Amino acid sequence: MQKMNITGKAHVYGDNIDTDAIIPGKYTKTLDLQIFADHVLEDLDPEFKNRIQSGDILVAGDNFGCGSSREQAPLALKIAGVSVVIAKYFARIFFRNAVNIGLPVLEVSDFEIATGDELAVDLKSGLVENLTTGRAYNATKMPQVMIDILDEGGLVHYLKKYGDYRLRMDER
Amino acid sequence: MPPELTGTRQMARQTIVEKIISAHVGSNVHQGEIVIVPVDGAMASDTTAPLAIRAFREMGGKRVWDPSRCVLVIDHAAPAPNERIANLHVMMREFAKNQDCVLFEAGEGICHQLMIEKNIVRPGHIFIGADSHSCSYGAVDALGTGVGSTDLAAVMLTGKIWLKVPGTIKIELTGKIPKAIQGKDLALNVIGKIGIAGATYQAIEFCGQTVSELSLSSRITMANMTIEAGAKTGFVHPTGLKLPYPFSPVSPDADAEYRQVLTIDASAMQPMVSRPHSPDNVIPVDRVAGEKIHYAFIGTCVNGRLEDLQMAARILKDVKVHPDTRFIIGPASRQVFVDAIKDGTVEILTKSGATFISPGCGPCVGTHSGVPGNDEVVISAANRNFKGRMGNPQAKIYLASPATVAASAREGKIANPLKYL
Numbered sequence: 001m002q003k004m005n006i007t008g009k010a011h012v013y014g015d016n017i018d019t020d021a022i023i024p025g026k027y028t029k030t031l032d033l034q035i036f037a038d039h040v041l042e043d044l045d046p047e048f049k050n051r052i053q054s055g056d057i058l059v060a061g062d063n064f065g066c067g068s069s070r071e072q073a074p075l076a077l078k079i080a081g082v083s084v085v086i087a088k089y090f091a092r093i094f095f096r097n098a099v100n101i102g103l104p105v106l107e108v109s110d111f112e113i114a115t116g117d118e119l120a121v122d123l124k125s126g127l128v129e130n131l132t133t134g135r136a137y138n139a140t141k142m143p144q145v146m147i148d149i150l151d152e153g154g155l156v157h158y159l160k161k162y163g164d165y166r167l168r169m170d171e172r
Numbered sequence: 173m174p175p176e177l178t179g180t181r182q183m184a185r186q187t188i189v190e191k192i193i194s195a196h197v198g199s200n201v202h203q204g205e206i207v208i209v210p211v212d213g214a215m216a217s218d219t220t221a222p223l224a225i226r227a228f229r230e231m232g233g234k235r236v237w238d239p240s241r242c243v244l245v246i247d248h249a250a251p252a253p254n255e256r257i258a259n260l261h262v263m264m265r266e267f268a269k270n271q272d273c274v275l276f277e278a279g280e281g282i283c284h285q286l287m288i289e290k291n292i293v294r295p296g297h298i299f300i301g302a303d304s305h306s307c308s309y310g311a312v313d314a315l316g317t318g319v320g321s322t323d324l325a326a327v328m329l330t331g332k333i334w335l336k337v338p339g340t341i342k343i344e345l346t347g348k349i350p351k352a353i354q355g356k357d358l359a360l361n362v363i364g365k366i367g368i369a370g371a372t373y374q375a376i377e378f379c380g381q382t383v384s385e386l387s388l389s390s391r392i393t394m395a396n397m398t399i400e401a402g403a404k405t406g407f408v409h410p411t412g413l414k415l416p417y418p419f420s421p422v423s424p425d426a427d428a429e430y431r432q433v434l435t436i437d438a439s440a441m442q443p444m445v446s447r448p449h450s451p452d453n454v455i456p457v458d459r460v461a462g463e464k465i466h467y468a469f470i471g472t473c474v475n476g477r478l479e480d481l482q483m484a485a486r487i488l489k490d491v492k493v494h495p496d497t498r499f500i501i502g503p504a505s506r507q508v509f510v511d512a513i514k515d516g517t518v519e520i521l522t523k524s525g526a527t528f529i530s531p532g533c534g535p536c537v538g539t540h541s542g543v544p545g546n547d548e549v550v551i552s553a554a555n556r557n558f559k560g561r562m563g564n565p566q567a568k569i570y571l572a573s574p575a576t577v578a579a580s581a582r583e584g585k586i587a588n589p590l591k592y593l
Contacts, residue, residue, distance in 0.1 A: 016368055016450065020558040024565070025537035028219055029249050029257045031226060043565040063369040066402060067558060069304040071223055071320030091402055092373050093304060097320035143206050145334050155322045159231045165208045165326075165334050 002102060002150050006083045006121045007131075008055040010113050015061035017044065019094065022065065022073040036076035054081035057121065059113050061087065065094025074098040084121050086111070086128060086139075099146045102154035106139035123150070144168055187340040187428045188407045189375040192315045196298055203339040203429070212297040212314075213241035214327040217283050219248040219537070220302035222260045223321035225267050228328050235271065237331035242273035245286060250278030250532045253540035281505025281531045284308040284473040287316075288392060289505055295410065295419045300327045304399045305473050305555065310376075310407035311391035312415060313422050317405045338404045339431040340375040340424075341366070345382035347439030352590040354483065355390030356475055356553065356573035358382070359397035360444040361436065364454025372402035374431060377409060377424065382438040384412035389477040396474045397555055400451040443588055445551070446571035449559040457576055457588050466548040468493070468581035470574050471502030471529075472536045475553035481512045484578035485520040487592040493525035494584025500542045502529045526581075538563025551580045 021044045023036050030036075041048040058077060064087035065073060074097050077085065084104040088111075098105040104123050113119065117132040126139035142150070145167060152158040159165075186194065186202070194200045196209050216224050221244050228236070236242045244264050252258035261278065268275035276286050284305055287293045295313035299306065302324035309316025319333070327333050343362055363370075376398045386394070391408040398406025410421035442456040470476065470484055481501065493499045501521060503509040509531060512518045518528065534541035536554040544550050544567035552562070557569035572580070575589035582592070 018450075018558045020556070020561050024560045024563070025219070025248075026539055026563050029222075029260060029539065031222055031260070043560040063372065063402065066368055067304065067556060069302060069306075069318040069320050070219060071322060074320075089369075089372070091369070092404055093318050093320060096323060100320060100322040143336065145206060155326055156227050156230045159326055159329060163232075164330055165332060167206065167208055167334070 002104065002123065002153050004123045006055070006057070006123065008057040008083050008119060009053070010057050010059045010115060010117045010119050011048065011052065012059045012113055012115045013044065016063045016066055017060050018067035019065055019070050019073040020067055023070065023076040025068070028070050028072040033075055033079050036072050037079035040076040040080045049080060052081050055083045056081060057119050058082045058085045059087070060085070062089060064090045066091035069093045071097045071101060074101050074103045078103040084123070099150050100155040102150065104150060108137045108139045111137045185425055185427050185429055187375065187424045187430065188313070188377055188422055189315055189338055189340060189405060191422050191424070192296060192298060193335065193337055195296065201337050203337050205337045206334065207337060208332055208334050209298060210332050211300050211327060213243060213292065213299045214324055215243040215245065215283055215287060215299060215306065216302040216321070216324050217248045218246045218250065218257070218260055218264060220321045220324060221264050224302055224324040224328065225263060227322045227325035231325060231329055233325070233329045236273055236328045239271050239273040242271065242328050243287070243292060244268050244273065245276045245283035246278040247282050248533045248537055249539040251530060252278070278532070279506060279530050281507070282473045282476065282533055284396065285476070285504035285508070288312055289507055291417060296422050300324065300333055305396050307398050307403060307406045308392050308396040308473060310395035310398070310405055311388065313407065313410045313413065315405050318399065338373060338375045340377055341371055341432045341434065342377045342379065342430045344380040344433070344435045345378065345438045346380050346435060347382060347437045349382055349438050350441060352443055352575055352593045353438070353441050354573040354575055355386060355393035357441055357444050358438060359394050360446060360454050360571065361441055363397060363401050363452050364444065365434070366401050368400065368402060368450055368452040370401045371398060374403055376401070376403045376406040378407065379409040383408055386412070387479060388414065389479045392477070393474050400555055443573060443576050443590070445576065445586065446557055448557055448568040448570065451556055451571060457572065457586060460570070460586050461588055463586045464549060465497055465551050465580055465585060467542070467544050467550045468497055468499045468577050469535050469542060469550060469552040469554065470577050471504065472533065472554040473504060474555040475574050476502055476504030476508065478508050478511050480553065480574040481508070481517045481521065483574045485517045487575060487578040487589060488524040488582055489520050491524060491582060493581045497581050497584045499526040499581040500529060500535060501526050502535065502541070503531045505531050535562055551577050551586060553577045
């Protein structure tokens with residue numbers, strides 16, 4: 001089950017962070033997931049992997065995770081210790097992949113968050129509080145099917161439990 | 173075979189993607205709805221299949237839902253450049269053998285090329301590919317969309333996927349295409365206009381007189397590039413589409429509802445390039461003509477087909493590639509390579525100094541077969557130029573049409589191909 005209340009320190013990046021920046025293609029061909037974390041964001045910020053502490057929060061602007069469909073990108077962030085990614089909006093494949101592997105992602109259309117700010121995130125309500133500035137923001141609600149997948153800790157656990165997809169009646 | 177797409181079940185006001193999804197779920201759907209859809213097939217490459225196979229097993233998967241519709245392709249790092257990747261390929265072969273699903277070996281070709289060339293994906297189909305360029309299937313009027321490994325594992329297990337029905341941006345191209353302009357230039361023009369996130373969460377439909385005259389190869393180029401604007405999928409209207417088998421085209425209703433309609437005059441277009449480090453950083457080639465290049469590359473799922481190689485051969489016939497430039501060509505498939513050998517294209521290009529590599533994705537994804545050096549400038553007919561894309565973050569990558577790449581290889585600097593055509 002996914003933990004619903006997260007607090008952590010923000011690491012802030014800009015717009016259009018592509019999946020090659022999150023994990024270069026040359027490192028993606030392995031089942032040793034630690035290799036992804038060892039090279040996470042290395043062409044964008046080589047020091048990130050040394051600075052990040054388990055539970056920290058990644059914050060970005062528009063179109064986070066554009067480009068390739070590689071699930072290695074959210075895996076790299078998760079294994080490196082990122083607890084949740086907040087962005088103005090996400091590229092669609094990355095957004096699905098993150099939920100599928102159990103990395104929480106929140107779309108917040110506008111915010112003021114600086115690197116080093118302490119954040120408190122309630123995944124259930126989508127409330128993001130910047131404890132450093134005292135300001136709070138609301139995330140866009142995810143489709144129920146994604147909430148259900150995230151609740152179970154990802155699509156593997158969801159399908160192991162239910163054996164098939166299920167849509168609640170109010171979704172159609 | 174896809175479900176019946178004509179008849180009374182069809183309701184007016186639908187786009188292509190709405191029609192295809194409606195036919196699969198058995199009721200009329202419109203943009204914004206969330207649906208669980210039975211699909212026609214699943215595809216994964218050697219970048220995504222190993223994680224998908226692992227996820228499939230972790231889900232408790234014993235047998236794939238339909239082996240004849242599960243396709244594995246060894247193309248992203250093929251033939252294997254090292255033992256770690258060789259062992260991932262072994263894993264894929266063993267899974268394909270045990271499950272009796274379809275496997276294309278290293279050297280057979282790039283996944284998207286094979287899916288279309290081998291007539292696996294057909295008009296009206298929904299095919300889920302664990303590769304972002306699965307949107308290429310819109311060239312044959314099919315819904316192809318890219319997912320990650322775990323979504324793909326779920327398709328292999330259930331034969332289904334959940335989708336949000338996307339809205340659609342219609343892009344009409346009018347006017348006669350000028351000489352030296354290729355499908356790639358059309359696509360780069362569009363991406364430069366709408367931007368890297370211009371079609372996020374949406375489908376694109378290309379239509380108009382200009383598009384209806386395009387070859388299948390150029391249609392694949394156009395559909396392939398729609399992900400570079402963030403699209404979920406991209407279609408080229410089936411008007412003028414020629415396939416080697418009979419098919420029922422899926423066309424949008426005349427009163428289909430679009431999110432946005434753009435009309436672009438193709439007759440005024442110039443050859444375009446994307447500057448480093450983003451595919452939407454598009455300008456006319458003339459604005460950077462003369463910049464020295466070290467490495468020219470033609471290949472990939474977007475531009476490694478016979479007409480692309482033939483275009484390069486027109487520009488390099490009886491002349492040599494510039495001595496300070498290396499020119500690497502990766503045919504999109506073994507069939508493309510054989511066809512290019514038969515018609516003399518390979519001989520012309522090889523004599524000019526080009527090096528042919530095995531059909532596959534290597535240079536484009538930075539795994540092997542042509543990684544650039546520090547501070548080198550590359551002009552590439554691929555679809556992405558993100559920093560580090562070709563395996564070295566110190567290199568600069570320009571994207572262009574095969575004609576522009578070949579003209580640049582000839583001159584050793586970025587060049588407009590018009591003077592050679």
